[in-house]
Amino acid sequence: MKLPGFIKNNIVLKITSLNAVVIFIRLIVSVFIQRLLAVTVGEAGIANIGQIRNILAMLSSTSTLGTFSGVVKYVSEFKDNRPELTKVFSSATAFLIIGSVISSLVLFIGADYFTGYVFDSTEYSYVFKLLAIIVPFIAFSRIISGVVSGLSDYKKYAKIELISYLLASLVLVIGLYSYNLDGVIIAIAIAPIIQLVTLILIFGKTLNRYVKFKNFKLNLGYRNSLLAFTLMSFVSAFLINFIELEIRTIVTEDININEAGYWTAINFISKNYMVFATGLFTLYVLPRFASINNRTDFNKEVINIYKTILPIFFAGMVLVYLLRNYIIELIYPNFLGMEPLFKWQLLGDFIRLCALVLAYQFLAKKLVKSFVITELISLVLFYVLTKIFIDTYGTEGVVIAHFVRYIIYLIVVIIFVQIYYKRQSKIDAL
Incomplete structure (x- = not known):
């Protein structure tokens, strides 16, 4: 064809x-x-x-x-x-x-x-x-x-x-x-x-x-x-994989291995639809940001990307949520314990998308320190919040931690991007 x-x-x-x-x-x-x-x-x-x-x-x-x-x-x-x-x-x-x-x-x-x-x-x-x-x-x-x-x-x-x-x-x-x-x-x-x-x-x-x-x-x-x-x-x-492994071990020890299986299953679904976003970022966002050298053009491009892709992914995630019981029945029959995990996982993934658009600036400009610091903050938050929430909410606490983690991560990334452009403005002024 x-x-x-x-x-x-x-x-x-x-x-x-x-x-x-x-x-x-x-x-x-x-x-x-x-x-x-x-x-x-x-x-x-x-x-x-x-x-x-x-x-x-x-x-x-x-x-x-x-x-x-x-x-x-x-x-x-x-x-x-x-x-x-x-x-x-x-x-x-x-x-x-x-x-x-x-x-x-x-x-x-x-x-x-x-x-x-x-x-x-x-x-x-x-x-x-x-x-x-x-x-x-x-x-x-x-x-x-x-x-x-x-x-x-x-x-x-x-x-x-x-x-x-x-x-x-x-x-x-x-x-x-x-x-x-x-x-x-x-x-x-x-x-x-x-x-x-x-x-x-x-x-x-x-x-x-x-x-x-x-x-x-x-x-x-x-x-x-x-x-x-x-x-x-x-x-x-x-x-990232070590933290995931650790959290699965925590769920197994604090609750049971079946609940760890539910979290692993929701992670599998999440990773499959996030693949499409990753491909888009690699093919378009990364090279586009690499060619932008001032805050005004960067802000315009971010708004353009948000206006273009966020409504599409939001609609897709709403569809996944509405069809969650059918998805469970199709892929994981009898994994009914997964159902409460969808809401927080999807919300967290949507916020993660918003943050990743901005975080690709670190890769585009080879800002190794900014990349490492923000990723470490994200991982530490995920682990600590999981330990806090799992006692009260059970396995659902892991996906709530996922959601809260990315809200904070988004704020941190915005701060680091702003710091980068303030420094660039000072350099350009010299």
Whole structure:
């Protein structure tokens, strides 16, 4: 099927439409998988699956020392300079080796401790030992994905994402029917191997053209440049997933594991509709803010974005709320404890959208300190407020904390953006 002319001639619309197709297919498959898991392993199984997914997300940061965003940036910058590109890849590989060795050793040696801490049981010790072996695959997959993104090879990226996701889903279903929850956890753990193989098969020749492996030597020439991204990744990838893991553990211990399953399920729904917003921010908001250098134009653009996207997302969220019981029945049959969580989760996500539009200014202008401070405030608020509210409101207290956290986060982000433009005004006046 050919794309309409107005899409074909617009690179942003082409990328958006291609990503939308991939996201839609993934969403359909994901709904099927989640329903299958909900019916088969129940609330407790969903909670345990949420824990292992958070651990994998944390490992994607520690195994590469958080260099993914740096790889994307410098590959994009040097894609026409092959020798420099090889140096970037070489430095990232050195970070990868250090991160992988440390992560693998910590996981393997501490397997019994981690399984007791995360699952309150010793039966999953083998999972952490398996992950210790798989860590290098996670790392290489992450770095090569960064090269794909940096080269803006969106067609290959979409193909890799879709094929690896479908194959991983197939392995998950086979694992579920063969070994129940243990099979699912193993399937999730080996998903990075599937992604790496898919990456090499689809992108291997292209990677070889850009990175001269014949002259490849490990070096740390870009260590200082990449270390800034290590800090940002530690906050945005590692700590966020660690806090989620901690909160799921708190709900399990203070209430029960079924309630932890309800919160994991509402998080899954939230992350699926927030994917569309993230794509829009990456494709439009980030580059647009990067080109704006004064407060007046920034304010106009923010108002324009709010007027354009907020009504659409508000309408979508209202629809999700009105159809919440049907959504529960479709994806998570008998997870009736989810129903009270929708209101606060949706309200929190809407405020989060408002805040993220402004927070992308930190990324656009490479304001590392502002990004780190505001993210840390957000995470600390979420954890502390959850501890406070859960005693009074139960699991609903977690999503109330989510809502209150983002109201405060929005105010903090506004203050930091205002401080940035005040400083810029003083610099311009000199």
